[in-house]
Amino acid sequence: MTDAVVWHRADLRTVDNAALAAASDADRVAPAFVVDPVYYGDDGLACDARLRFLHECLADLRGQYRDLGSDLALLSGDPHERVPELLDRGFAVYVNRDVTARRGLARDEALLDREGVQVFDDDGIRRPGQRHRDGTVAVDTRATRAGEGWDDHCEAYFEREPHARPDGLGPNPVDSEVTIEEVEARHDVAPEKRGVPAGGTMAGNERLSAFVDRLTDYPRVVSPPAAAEDRSSRLSPYLTFGALSHRQVYQRVQSAPESRGREMYTSRLFWNRHYHQKLADWPGWTERAVNPVFRGLFRDEHDEDLDAAWREGRTGFPMVDAAMRALTETGYVNFRMRALAATFYVYVLKQWWRRGADFVYEHLVDADPAINYTQWQSQCNLTGVHPVRVYDPEKQLREYDPDGAFVREYVPELAPLPDEHLPAPAETPVGVQRECGVDVGEDYPYPVVDYDHEAERARERYAALADRAREALSDPRVRRRGSFSNRGRDRADDGGEDGGQTSLDDF
Incomplete structure (x- = not known):
């Protein structure tokens, strides 16, 4: 008799699941x-809203298995111990590979090569085995192989027929050890964020269908933060937890009539795979700067007050503050605001990138290391190849929140100000402040720094390091870490005026 455990991780679905099939x-x-339990502790960098989303995905997955005559067994403990126990009991372990870092990478390196574990790689990512001692992949994953470039390889994944769900399964021979309710009580999971989407494949499919119906609106809503919050896809948490596969979303989007929105969102899916490829090529993205010249940049300049002002949304720059409050209150902020928050933290406040990146990762419901950390490094030019573009908070507000809808939602103390004064409240005439009932300095802080001065200081600091950074890139290992490419579908990679993202407006 053959017994097989399907070990779910970031693949919480029964359709298009290679290991299950x-x-x-x-x-x-x-x-x-x-x-x-480690992911529920202070070091897990997971807000309660993200944990609740995970639990909702697990409840939905359990329902899918019960419909098939089976069930989902919830085991508790360290996978380093629990998976070997299953192997010792005579089970084969079937698992889909994920792109991981930190603890997840250590777990996979310890377990996935064990006898009895069968691993499936059907996700569009190339994983050559040759690596340097520092973890950098030793071959070019972007190189054309047998006539197939990386974008062709990824497109082939998207276009292949999804794995079918089994027609039925027998009873699960492994019993659950804990319930979701017990896990939440044990770890005191009590989300306070608002407006978080419900987790699970059913909720994901409903959101996907609704998004495809309004796909033509996508170009108009993706960059303005208020519009993105209400009308962009908001599918990223379902992709992060695997409640939907990237292929399912791709094929559903392709079924829609041709439009600019369909083209842009398709590009976004390639962009997602592109950055997962980067993390697969070098897991160090989450820990240290790609370019060694920038390692430790601003680490010794840490300022607790500036750091707290940024985290709490009280920097005196309304667009930055609205973005940070949206993040902490809802677990979501669109790509443009994530870029603004990151560049402001590093370039303007002169803070070490890791502290900021970890904070954002902790609060995002859709937190994905392959997206969060690579984007922080790219936007803040820790690669040594991206331009130093210091986002101007006032300009971002004027262009992407001209009616002040986003700022007024998350910085309500400024709501009475006329639109023309929202970008720079400190410059509002005293008479206008008095008439509106807004006292800048009391109700809302003055800017914590001089933006123009700090932006120029950042440009000078990076310019002073530019020659050394270019020299470091002559090392093939450093160059390969970033998987730098501007071929084909990789248009979301290096170059361009938007802080290194040629298609920032697309996302």
């Missing part, structure tokens, strides 16, 4: 998820 031929199939 292969395991369904076994005599007995045991779908399982290991609840690792």
Whole structure:
């Protein structure tokens, strides 16, 4: 008799699941998820809203398995111990590979090569085995192989037929050890964020269908933060947890009539795979600067007061403050505001990037290391190849929130100010402040720094390091870490006026 455990991680679905499709031929199939307590602690960098979204995905997945005559077993503990126990009990373990870093990478390196573990790589990512000692992939994953470039390889993944859900499964031979309710009570999961989408494949499919129906609106709503919050896809958490596969979303989007919106969102899906490829090529993206010349930049200039002002949304720059408050209150902020927050933290406040990147990662419901950390490094030019573009908060507000809808929602103390004074409240005439009932300096802080001065200082600091950074890039390992490319679908990569993202407006 063949017994197979399907070990779910970031693939919380039964459709288009390679590991499940292969395991369904076994005599007995045991779908399982290991609840690792480490991710619930202070070092887990996961807000309660993200944990609740995960739990909703697990509840939905359990329902999918019950419809098939089975169930989802929830195990508790360290996977380093629990997976070997399953192997010792005679189960084969079927698992889909993920692009991981930090603890997840250490877990996979310890477990996925064990005898009895069968790993599936059907996600559009190239994973050559040759690596340097520092973890950098030793071959060019972007190189054309047998006539197939990276974009062709990724497109082939998107276009292949999804794996079918099994017609039925027998009872799960592995019992659950804990319930979702017990996990939430044990770890005191009590989300306070508002407006968080419901987790699970059913909710994801409903959101996907609604988005495809309004796909033509996508170009108009993706950059303005208020419009993005209400009318962009908001599919990223479902992709992060694998409630939907990237291929499912791609093929559903392709079924819509041709439009600029369809083209832009398709590009976004390639962009997602592109940055997962970067993390697969070098897991160090989450830990240290790609270019060694920038390692430790601003680490010794840490200012607790400036850092707290940024985190709490009280820098005196309304667009930055609205973005940070939106992040902490809802777990979501659109790509443009994430870029603004990152560049302001590093270039303007002169703070070490890791502290800021970890804070944003903790609060995002859709937190994905392959997106968050690569984007922080790219936007803040820790690669040594991107331009130093210091986002101007006033300009961003005038262009992307001209009616002040976003700022007034998240910085309500400024709501009475006329539109023309929202970009720079400190410059509002005293008479206008008195008439509106807004006292800048009391109700809302003055700017914590002089933006123009600090932006120029940042340009000078980077210019002084530019020659050394270019020299460092002559090392093939440093160059390869970033998987730098501007071919084909990789239009969301290096170059361009938007802080290194040629298609920033697309996302």
